[in-house]
Amino acid sequence: MDIRHFRYFLAVARQRNFTRAAEQLGIAPPTLSRQIQDMETSLGTRLFIRQQREVSLTDAGAALLIEAEATVRQFEFAQRNAQRAGRGEIGHLELGYVASAVYSGVLQRQMQGFCQAFPDVSVNVRECAMAILPGAVADGRCDIGYVRSPMTLPDGVEAVRLDSEGFVLALPQDSWLLGLKVIHCEHLQNETFILPEQISGTLHVAAQGGFAPRLGPQPGGLVAVVALVSLGQGVAVVPASVVGHVSLPGVVYRPIQGSEAASWLSLIHRRFERAPAVVRYMQLVKAQALP
Template sequence: MELRHLRYFVAVAEECHFGRAAVRLHVTQSTLSTQVKALEREVGGQVFVRTSRRVELTEAGKLLLVEARRTLAQAGRALDVARQSVRGETGAVRIGFSGIAVLEGTLSTDLRRFHTAHPRVELHVTELPPAAQAQGIRDGTLDIGYSPDNGLGDVDDLVVRRRARTKLSIAVRHDHELASAVSVAPADLEGENLIVYAADQDDESVLDRFEAGQAERRGHVHLVTGTLGVLALASAGVGVAVVPAAAERIGLPDIVYRPLRGMAAEVDVVTLSRPDEIGGPVRAFVSSSGRAAGA
């Protein structure tokens, strides 16, 4: 049985006349009659009683009319849902992010823009290290990534868009000697215990931006994957944290921020996505964030 058979059947049942139903459906009366007979063969009996003036439903036809209307309505809803998904109006977008993308404002700006235009799309956000974001996009567990450009590894198979450049600062406990400095250079961190974002569990990430040779002169390095964890250790006096300057918006107790100057003083925030994306909501999100970036 095809949906066409049900549509023809419902039209005849509602018009109580083959001729009027044929006009309504824009088909010939003979075509309509043939399709109804085909439906009756599948049912195994008549669904209409035909008289010279009108058409009436049999008991089987009355039961079929109720179910046919439900089936056609559900088919219409299914088609609408599919069309809405293709247009990016429904569905879900799974986003991985590093704290820097939130602090710098890129992620929240993109989320607000997209949600305003597509309020029925679900947005799932998870804080992840850069390398984990890239892998998640590759294996299909994520759709979009927001990350600093360092620590990503080889991402030639992904679309990488630069979204912002943000300055770096250090965060230290208020009684640390660097708390009184106007600004801090990488050389000033000689011998200090450093608290840095880890691109992955065993990757020192942002340390690559320090001056050559600095790594040999530093003290112990604490690798942390989350922004709040970095700041918590700094607040406890465990060491000096290297953070995006926008982290100053987080008002943790006992923390002071000082600008970091020199070759390591800036980092790019990028978005990651698949080059062959087919999901409507994800394509819509990428397009929306591209407009936000001026792409």
């Protein structure tokens, strides 16, 4: 027997008539009758008491009815789940991000849009060090990641460019620079720079100011960077989205006049990704990405 026989059996049990059941199934009554006979032969017992106008279940048929309904229901559930998984409507995502993706609001907007569109996809979200996130995507520990670009990516990993933003200067509250009405790049040539994970802003500001930067520690995430600034260990060139989101005692943010330094968030993913749920997320993000 196979699932088809269970469907035939259920149709006859519900209709209590072979002709009506055959019409419902779209087959000829003799064909349906033979299929039920095959079931009875296979089971070694009668399932129906046949009368002139209708049929009724035997005790064996009544017992089978409960199990047949559960079997067909589970079979249909399995089919639907397989189809939904193939369409990316269910599944699981491992998502890594750097803190500035949260400060900018990009991660929140895109996650909310995805979860509304695909509520049955579970997403595990965790903050990661930017130095390890591309490798985690490449080797499958993360499916997708939000990083701050520009940065070098491993083979097989690609990036979708997202929101761009400029940089600001994080200063200790007693810095002499706060006495200036406007801070230019060249004013920073004697400063020690606390380095965020993405150092392109620091290097760009130094290049615009015409000096080689004095590089201080690189403590990790942006909160750790700003914390060292608050302790008077130096200044830091940080993404503008940090302002208003990382507020520590002893730290003042100022624009850098004339600086053209900019960075942007990127969604990174494996180049030949085939997992439907991951592909769905990427499609959503690409539809929202800047041209």
